[in-house]
Amino acid sequence: MEQSARYVVRRKERTSIVNSIVDNSMKYLLLLCALLTVFIVASIIVYVSKNGINVFKEITVEGFFTSDYWSPDEGEFGILAFWRGTLILTLLAITIGGALGVLCAIYMSKFAPKKIREVMKFAIDIFVGIPSVVYGFIGLTVIVPLIREVFPDSTGFGFLPAAIILSIMILPTVISISEASISSVDKSYEEASYALGATKVQTVFSVVLPSALPGIITAIILAMARALGETMAVQMVIGNTPQVVNSLLEPTITLTTGIVMDMGSCEFGSTWSNALFMMATVLLMVSILLILIIRLIQRRQVS
Amino acid sequence: MFVKIKDMIVTLILKLAAVLVVGILVWFLYMVLAQGLPVLNKEFLLGMPKEMEEGGGIGPELFNTFYILVLSLIFTIPVGIGAGIYLAEYAKDNIITRMIRLSIETLASVPSIVFGLFGMVIFVIKFKFGFSILGGALTLSIVNLPVVVSVTETALREVPQTYKEASLALGTTKWQTIMSIMLPTAFHKIINGIKLAVGRAIGESAVLIFTAGTSISRNYPEFNPLSSGETLSVHLWYVKSIGLVPDAERIAAGSSAVLIILVLVINVFMNFYEKRLRLKFLGVK
Numbered sequence: 001m002e003q004s005a006r007y008v009v010r011r012k013e014r015t016s017i018v019n020s021i022v023d024n025s026m027k028y029l030l031l032l033c034a035l036l037t038v039f040i041v042a043s044i045i046v047y048v049s050k051n052g053i054n055v056f057k058e059i060t061v062e063g064f065f066t067s068d069y070w071s072p073d074e075g076e077f078g079i080l081a082f083w084r085g086t087l088i089l090t091l092l093a094i095t096i097g098g099a100l101g102v103l104c105a106i107y108m109s110k111f112a113p114k115k116i117r118e119v120m121k122f123a124i125d126i127f128v129g130i131p132s133v134v135y136g137f138i139g140l141t142v143i144v145p146l147i148r149e150v151f152p153d154s155t156g157f158g159f160l161p162a163a164i165i166l167s168i169m170i171l172p173t174v175i176s177i178s179e180a181s182i183s184s185v186d187k188s189y190e191e192a193s194y195a196l197g198a199t200k201v202q203t204v205f206s207v208v209l210p211s212a213l214p215g216i217i218t219a220i221i222l223a224m225a226r227a228l229g230e231t232m233a234v235q236m237v238i239g240n241t242p243q244v245v246n247s248l249l250e251p252t253i254t255l256t257t258g259i260v261m262d263m264g265s266c267e268f269g270s271t272w273s274n275a276l277f278m279m280a281t282v283l284l285m286v287s288i289l290l291i292l293i294i295r296l297i298q299r300r301q302v303s
Numbered sequence: 304m305f306v307k308i309k310d311m312i313v314t315l316i317l318k319l320a321a322v323l324v325v326g327i328l329v330w331f332l333y334m335v336l337a338q339g340l341p342v343l344n345k346e347f348l349l350g351m352p353k354e355m356e357e358g359g360g361i362g363p364e365l366f367n368t369f370y371i372l373v374l375s376l377i378f379t380i381p382v383g384i385g386a387g388i389y390l391a392e393y394a395k396d397n398i399i400t401r402m403i404r405l406s407i408e409t410l411a412s413v414p415s416i417v418f419g420l421f422g423m424v425i426f427v428i429k430f431k432f433g434f435s436i437l438g439g440a441l442t443l444s445i446v447n448l449p450v451v452v453s454v455t456e457t458a459l460r461e462v463p464q465t466y467k468e469a470s471l472a473l474g475t476t477k478w479q480t481i482m483s484i485m486l487p488t489a490f491h492k493i494i495n496g497i498k499l500a501v502g503r504a505i506g507e508s509a510v511l512i513f514t515a516g517t518s519i520s521r522n523y524p525e526f527n528p529l530s531s532g533e534t535l536s537v538h539l540w541y542v543k544s545i546g547l548v549p550d551a552e553r554i555a556a557g558s559s560a561v562l563i564i565l566v567l568v569i570n571v572f573m574n575f576y577e578k579r580l581r582l583k584f585l586g587v588k
Contacts, residue, residue: 019476019478019479020476022476022478023476023477023478023479026478027389027393027477027478029385030385030386030388030389030393031389031393032385033381033382033383033385033386033389034385034386034389034390034394034403034452035399035403036382036386037386037403037406037407037410037448037449037452038402038403038406040406040410040445040448041406041409041410042406043421043425044413044417044418044421047421047424047425048417048420048421048424051424100320100323100324101324103316103317103320103321104317104320104321104323104324106317107317107318107320107321108321111314111317111318112321116321119325120321120324120325122570122574123324123325123328125570126328126332126566126567126570127328128499128502129502129506129566129569129570130331130506130562130563130566131505131506131507131508131536131562131566132506132507132508132509132536133506133508133536133537133539133540133543133559133562134335134506134539134559134562134563136540136543137335137539137543137555137556137559138331138334138335138559140543141334141338141552141555141556142334168327168331171324171327175324199306199307199310200310200314201309201310201313201314202306202310205313222412225412225414226412228414229412229413229414229415229416229417230414231414231415231416231508231509232508232509232536232540235540235544236540236543236544256414256416256509259416259420260416260509260512263420263423263512263513264512264513264517268423268428276420277420280414280416280417280420283414283416283417284413284414284417287409287412287413287414288409288412290412291405291408291409291412294408295405295408
C-alpha cells in the first residue's frame with residue numbers, strides 16, 4: 001500500500017520533470033522559428049546585394065543610374081528607363097487604385113448594410129487569390145486589344161494597360177487595411193459628432209477619416225510596395241522595350257520586368273547578371289524603406 | 304438643403320465606387336471563365352504539353368503545382384505557427400523581438416522577383432539543386448512565412464485571457480496550455496493565414512521561374528523533388544510570352560480558368576472548414 005503510493009508520487013515527479021523539460025525546450029524551439037525569419041531576411045539582403053554591387057566594378061554608379069542606354073551586347077548598362085518606368089507606373093496605379101479602394105473602404109465600413117459588407121469581404125478574398133499571371137492574361141487578351149481599338153496608331157502596350165491592371169491588383173490591399181482602420185475608430189467620436197447635429201457624410205469625412213488617416217496611409221504605402229514589386233502581370237502588357245517614353249501608349253519597361261526578361265539569357269556572375277541583381281537590390285531597398293516609413297507613422301500614432 | 308444634397312451626392316459616389324469594385328471582379332471572373340471553360344476537358348487537364356504542335360495539355364504542370372504547394376506547406380506551417388506562438392506568448396519587448404518583427408514585415412513586402420533571385424542563388428547555384436521542385440518549394444515557403452506568422456500571432460492574442468488562466472490554474476505547463484487550449488481555440492483564425500498561403504502558392508510565378516524552372520520532367524507524374532518542375536502559373540506565362548506553341552491562346556485561356564476555379568474552390572472550402580471549426584471549438588456560428 002505504502003509502496004504503491006510512493007510509486008505514484010515518484011511517477012508524478014517524473015512526469016512533472018519531463019513536462020518542465022518539454023516546456024523549456026519548446027520555448028527555445030519556438031524562438032528558433034522566429035529567429036529564422038531574421039536569418040532569412042539577412043541572407044536575402046546579403047546575397048542579392050553582394051551580387052549586385054559587383055556591377056560597379058565595371059560600370060560607374062552614376063552611369064548605371066542615369067544612363068538610359070541599355071545594351072548588354074555592347075556592355076552598356078544604364079537603368080534610367082527601368083527605374084523611371086517603375087516609378088511612373090507605381091504612381092499611376094496608386095492614384096487610380098488608391099482612390100477607388102479608399103472610397104470603397106469608406107462605403108464598406110460606414111455605409112454598407114451587413115449583408116453587402118459580407119459579400120464585399122468575400123469578393124476581396126477572391127481578388128487576393130487571383131494569380132498575377134491571370135491578371136496578365138486578361139490584360140493581354142482584353143485590355144490591350146481594347147486600347148488598340150480606341151487608339152489605332154498604338155500597339156496597345158505600355159503604361160496605360162499596365163496601370164489599369166495594377167490598379168485592380170492593389171485594390172484588395174488598399175481596401176482591407178483601410179477598412180480595418182476606419183472600422184476601428186472609437187464609436188464615441190461619431191456619436192459626439194451626431195450629437196452636434198452633423199450629418200452622416202460630415203461625420204465620416206471630418207471626424208472618422210482624420211482619425212483613421214494613419215491606417216489609410218499605411219494601406220497606400222503597402223499597396224505601393226505591392227505595385228512596385230509586381231512582375232508577371234506587368235511584363236505581359238508593358239511591351240518590354242528598354243526606352244524612356246513620354247506617352248502612356250508606347251512600349252517601355254520596369255525594374256521587375258527587366259529582371260524577368262533578361263535573367264534567363266545571361267550567365268550568372270557576368271556583368272549583365274550583376275546589373276540585374278543590382279536592380280533587385282534597388283527594389284529590395286525601396287521596399288525596406290517603405291516598411292520603415294510605415295513604422296514611423298505607427299510610432300507617431302501611438303505617442 | 305444644400306447639406307442634404309451634398310450628403311446624397313457623396314453617398315452616391317461611395318456606392319458607385321463599391322459597385323465598381325465588385326463589378327470589376329464579376330467582369331474579370333466572367334472574362335476568364337468565358338474564354339477558358341470551353342477549353343477544359345479530360346485530355347487538356349491530364350494530357351502532356353506539346354512544344355511545337357497543337358493539342359497539348361497541362362497534366363504535369365497541374366501535378367507540379369500541387370506537389371510544390373504541399374512541399375512548401377510542410378515547411379511553412381510548422382515554422383510559421385511556431386514563430387507566431389513565440390511572438391504571441393513568449394516574446395518580451397526587447398531588441399531581439401523588435402528585430403524579428405521588422406524582419407517579418409520586411410519579408411512580407413519583398414517583391415516576389417527578389418525572392419526568385421535569392422532562391423536561384425541559394426538553391427539552384429549554391430546548393431547545386433539546379434532548377435528543381437525542391438528549390439521552388441523552399442523558396443515559396445519563405446515567401447509564405449510572414450503571412451502565417453502574423454495571422455497566428457493575431458489569432459492567439461485574441462483568445463480570451465481567462466481560458467489561459469483557467470488552464471494554468473489546473474496545473475498545466477505553458478506548453479500544454481498552448482497546445483491543448485490556445486491553438487485549438489485560435490485555429491479557425493489561423494486557417495485564414497493558411498488559406499492565403501495556399502492561394503499564393505498556387506498563383507505564384509515570379510518566384511518559381513528561376514527556382515523550379517520552366518520545363519518539366521519526362522516522367523509523369525514525377526515525384527523526384529530534384530527534377531525541374533514548371534507549375535501551371537509559370538506555364539501560363541511561358542506559353543503566352545516565350546513559348547512557340549501555335550495554340551498558346553487556348554492553353555493560356557484553359558490554364559487561367561483552372562487557376563481561377565482552384566482559387567474559388569479553396570476559398571469556399573476553407574470558409575466552410577473555418578465555420579465547422581468554430582462550431583466545434585467555440586460552439587457558435
